[in-house]
Amino acid sequence: MALNPTVARITDKIRARSQQSREHYLRHVARARLTGASRERVSCTNLAHAIAAEAPQDKLVLREVRAPNIGIVSAYNDMLSAHQPLARFPDIIKRAARNAGGTAQFAGGVPAMCDGVTQGQPGMELSLFSRDIIAQATAIALSHSVFDAVLCLGVCDKIVPGLLIGALQFGHLPTVFVPAGPMTTGLSNDDKAKIRQQFAEGKLDRAALLDAESRAYHGPGTCTFYGTANSNQMLMEVMGLHLPGAAFITPNTPLRDALTAEAAQRVLRLTHLGNEYTPIAKIVDERSIVNAIAALLATGGSTNHTIHINAIARAAGIMIDWDDFDALSSVVPLLARIYPNGSADVNHFHAAGGAGFVIRELLSAGLLHEDVETVAGPGLLRYTEEPRLEGNGIRWEPSPSASGDSNVLRPATNPFSVDGGLRLLRGNLGRAVIKVSAVKAAHRIVEAPARVFVDQDDALAAFKRGELQRDVVVVVRFQGPRANGMPELHKLTPALGSLQDAGFHVALVTDGRMSGASGKVPAAIHVSPEALAGGYIGKIRDGDVIRLDAERGTLEAKVDEVEWSGRSLATASVEANQYGWGRELFQNARECALTAEEGAATFGTTTVSRLTASINSSNTTKVNT
Secondary structure, eight states, rough: OOOOOOHHHHEEEEEEEHHHHHHHEEEEEEHHHSSSSSGGGHHHHHHHHHTTOOOOHHHHHHHHOOSSSEEEEEESSSSSSTGGGGGHHHHHHHHHHHTTTTTTEEEEEEOOOHHHHHTTTGGGGGGGHHHHHHHHHHHHHHOOOOOOOEEEEOOOOTHHHHHHHHTTTTTSSSSEEOOOOOOOOOOOOHHHHHHHHEEEETSSSSHHHHHHHHSOOOSSSSSSSSSHHHHHHHHHHTOSSSSSOTOOOOOOSSHHHHHHHHHHHHHTTTTTSSOOOOHHHHSHHHHHHHHHHHHHHTTOOTTTTHHHHHHHHHHHTTTHHHHHHHHHTSSSBBOOOOOTTTSHHHHHHHHHHHHHHHHHHHHHTTTTOOOEEEEEEGGGGGGGGEEEEEEEEEEEEEOOSSSOOOOTTTOOTOBBBBOOOOOEEETEEEEEEEEESSOOGSSSSSEEEEEEEHHHHHHHHHHHHTTTTTTEEEEOOOOOOOHSSSOOTTTTTHHHHHHHHTOOOOOEEESSOTTOOSSSSEEEEEESGGGGGGGGGGGOOOOOOEEEETTTTTTEEEEOOOHHOOOOOOOOOOOOGSSSGGGGGHHHHHHHOOOGGGOOOSSSSOOOOOOHHHHHHHTTTOOOO
């Protein structure tokens, strides 16, 4: 199938926009490219330090400086269900590497925090910035320069983007991402959502809530809803950084272990010491970034990736913005309904056909670039296959040609929606994104008086006092990267859902995040510039009529132009967000963070970007509704 004209046009625009920064990145990669085994470039003293504690067999191979050596970077900890299975992976990888004539060393660990644990807590204000800390930790792990390839072990929200950003700084090294897989299915997502809403309405006590949550989150593996963690896994598939079909195999199973071993043996074949040299800088290019956006849209993935994909692209010298997401969303159909965009979990999605089915359908519709490099070899067609055990190894076979459940997964010729359900909003409040794939058509246009808060707990308190029992646009500002690290405001979901179910016209407008669990209530999120940076969300007053029109892509305060232009920006103290729970250590990150549209990155911030200028310009543009 010929490439869709919009996909081709957006790719060309990104390529042209990124020419200088991409060339700059690739020059650095070329300079770092190895000419022999990595260990040849270090002194004998350096090498002795690096291999001193290794097993005799591995030490001998490492001393000979001929065979490739894998650096393992892992997000393991045993508090997080998604990363607990990673404890076993280094031993599997080392055995597999030895069997293939190479070696593997545990290069370093990276922090892995869970938004599910910190949700609504002060620690959540470290969450977004943890991505860049993970990138830095990855760089530290690989800085020893004794590795010829990399295996990145991670799954969840900020961890995979952070690992990828870090790995891209060593773009000359082949890199394979190794997931742990989702936990088995527990309490249904519909039942979980109902119980949360009943608790918010005071109809159930905390014991009932905890019992339900424990039945939903009950064992090793990723949370089974389609939030940021599982969106990460879909993106690693379509970007060609996983082995094909690796994303959604459950932990601690023979197939999962076999895939982990195969990842080690595969990455050894990709080093510059063999005939299939494929560095990560060759895989992550403009085409793979466009593929990532298309797959995100087609599956109704996490809104957090309107931040993370931008930061990942920037790390590879590629400049994208929300206009690219918006344009691609207009032509990429929604092929999957996974909670919160439906009732199914990722295990159901995988059983119905999963990632391989989605990739095949998008390729058949000309909505993905097939001519990309991947860790499985040239071309994306390999990612229309799924793994099966065969003896002690793996064989790949075609993914199902037909959906196993049309309520969960559909072909491109009969999608759930003709567009991807992610929209860019513009207007006199700035730029924002909204995910409408789970929002019913009747709720996609809201015009109502504003009620303004500077903290989600204040909004919840007003809800409990009955002050929001009306048509209302809840505005929660001073939640951006520079204000408090841009925490997710997922605690608001049950309360706002309850208001909507009661028949009120309700929406959320915020310069914060709403997480991968963005659901049925229309939410204009990531409003940029943020209030602390002079964004016009700071001009809203209680009672101002706000119009959110997801159909036309507008977000506007319906205030007289003369009054609006003369209105001063609100101020708020953010001192309380600077101390306690480690927040003191992130002051520099808050001060230098770029806008959400620029990935909220804390790296590469020394120059004023083209994107910042365009966003500031858009703030002064009146959009008629």
